Amino acid sequence: MNDFDFSAIVQNAKDVVIVTEASPIDAPGPKIIYVNDAFTETTGYSAAEVIGETPRIFQKEGTDKEELSKIREALEKKEPVRVTLRNFSKTGKEYWVDISILPLRDSEGEVTHFASIQRDITEYKKLEQDLQILCRTDPLTTAANRRAFNEILSQEFSRFKRSQKEYALIMIDLDHFKSINDQHGHSVGDQVLIEVTERCKDNIRVHDILARLGGEEFCILLPYTESKQAKKVAERLREKIEIKPIIVDGLRVKVTISVGISLVSTSDEDGHQAMERADQKLFQAKESGRNQICA
Numbered sequence: 001m002n003d004f005d006f007s008a009i010v011q012n013a014k015d016v017v018i019v020t021e022a023s024p025i026d027a028p029g030p031k032i033i034y035v036n037d038a039f040t041e042t043t044g045y046s047a048a049e050v051i052g053e054t055p056r057i058f059q060k061e062g063t064d065k066e067e068l069s070k071i072r073e074a075l076e077k078k079e080p081v082r083v084t085l086r087n088f089s090k091t092g093k094e095y096w097v098d099i100s101i102l103p104l105r106d107s108e109g110e111v112t113h114f115a116s117i118q119r120d121i122t123e124y125k126k127l128e129q130d131l132q133i134l135c136r137t138d139p140l141t142t143a144a145n146r147r148a149f150n151e152i153l154s155q156e157f158s159r160f161k162r163s164q165k166e167y168a169l170i171m172i173d174l175d176h177f178k179s180i181n182d183q184h185g186h187s188v189g190d191q192v193l194i195e196v197t198e199r200c201k202d203n204i205r206v207h208d209i210l211a212r213l214g215g216e217e218f219c220i221l222l223p224y225t226e227s228k229q230a231k232k233v234a235e236r237l238r239e240k241i242e243i244k245p246i247i248v249d250g251l252r253v254k255v256t257i258s259v260g261i262s263l264v265s266t267s268d269e270d271g272h273q274a275m276e277r278a279d280q281k282l283f284q285a286k287e288s289g290r291n292q293i294c295a
Contacts, residue, residue, distance in 0.1 A: 011036045016043075016097065016118035018055060019104070022111050025075050029054035030114070042097075042120055044090035055116065058087040062094065071101065078103050078111040084121070096125040138212040140190055141197040149211035149219060150272075156223060157271030160264050168230035170220040171260040171278040172200070172237070175290040177216035184251060191248040192255060199240050204233065219275065227263055227295065234259045234293045242291065258285040261295035 010017050019034040031054060035047050043050075043058060050057070059068070067083040074081030082100045089095060097118040104113040136148035144152070156167055174180075174196060181189040193216065200210050200220065209221040222230055238257055245252040260282030264274045281294040288294070 014038055016116075016120070018116040018118070020055060020114050020116070022075070022078070022103070022113055025072060027056075029056045030075075033113070042089070042095060042118075043087075049090075058089075059085075060088045062086050062088070071099075074101060075114065086125075095120060095122045097121060141194055141212050143197050143201075143218065144209060144211040146211065146213050149209065149213070149221070152209050153221060153271040153275065156221060157264065157268070159223075164266070165224050166226065166264050168222040168225040168227065168261060168263050169274050169278040170222065170230060170234050170237070171262075171275070171282040172218040172220070173258050173282055173286065174216035175256045175258055175286075180253060180255075184248070184253065188248045188251060188253065192246050192253055195246045196241060196255065196257070200237055203236050203240055219278070227261070230261050230263070231293065231295055234261055234295070238291070238293060256291035258282055258290045259293040260285055261293065 013036060016039045017034070017036040018032060018039060020030040020032050023030055031052050032050050035045075035050060039050075040046055063086055064084075067085055070081055070083050080100070080102050082098070084096065084098055086094055086096055098121050100117045102115045102117070103111040104115055106112045136145060137143070138145045159165075160167060174192070177189065177192070180192055193212070197210065197212070197218070200218065204210065204220060204222070207223060211219050211221075213219055220233075222233060225233075238259060242256045245254050247253075260278045260280065262274045262278035262281060264271070268274055285292050285294040
């Protein structure tokens with residue numbers, strides 16, 4: 001076994017292997033002295049292009065600074081470390097790696113180099129991100145779900161407490177939606193919900209948040225919005241939904257909405273109090289004959 005050449009195993013390993021000098025830790029950083037074949041497959045760089053360079057060429061603005069701090073601390077202490085990093089290939093494409101960095105010692109026990117073993121976990125990260133989106137999105141309409149909306153509302157309320165710049169909430173309920181389901185079936189009802197969502201998205205700003213709270217009830221958060229502006233938005237939404245029937249499988253479905261509006265108040269203790277007021281106004285709109293706005 002003493003005569004066995006292990007270099008071929010490292011060169012052909014599926015995981016990326018990078019060996020660098022142990023110093024300097026400060027810019028420009030330790031130089032790369034070795035990379036294996038998997039490195040080129042993952043990053044797009046040839047060995048000739050990176051030998052003498054620093055691993056920092058794979059990092060950009062999107063690389064996690066906290067994880068980089070962990071690496072620096074380990075290098076300073078000459079200790080092993082394991083981190084997850086978002087890096088960037090030669091073409092600028094992002095990729096995620098699970099990195100284990102190990103100190104390499106010479107015959108006298110001094111750390112002279114570090115070996116970085118990197119496993120590409122890009123597909124895993126994409127799946128993780130997709131699952132996070134699914135957890136925060138209504139699967140039918142792709143609007144935010146109640147859970148996500150509650151988190152956003154809490155953040156917006158905290159911002160309001162700091163800045164005193166108010167926001168508005170628009171609560172929406174589809175009028176007689178049960179009749180649509182009963183008369184045409186739930187598949188038609190689903191398409192109506194999807195189309196209403198799209199019309200709402202088309203008539204609010206990019207930074208406004210639309211959520212489906214459940215059933216046929218929606219809520220829109222309008223940051224930096226006063227009462228007059230909120231009423232204009234609500235009336236525009238009401239008109240856009242009423243004026244044009246929704247076509248589903250040749251059926252022309254007439255849809256109207258009832259709307260309640262509320263503004264956050266300095267006396268509110270949390271973000272949900274304004275939401276409760278908007279819900280009360282929505283109830284008033286429905287009690288007053290539907291297809292109208294109460295603020």
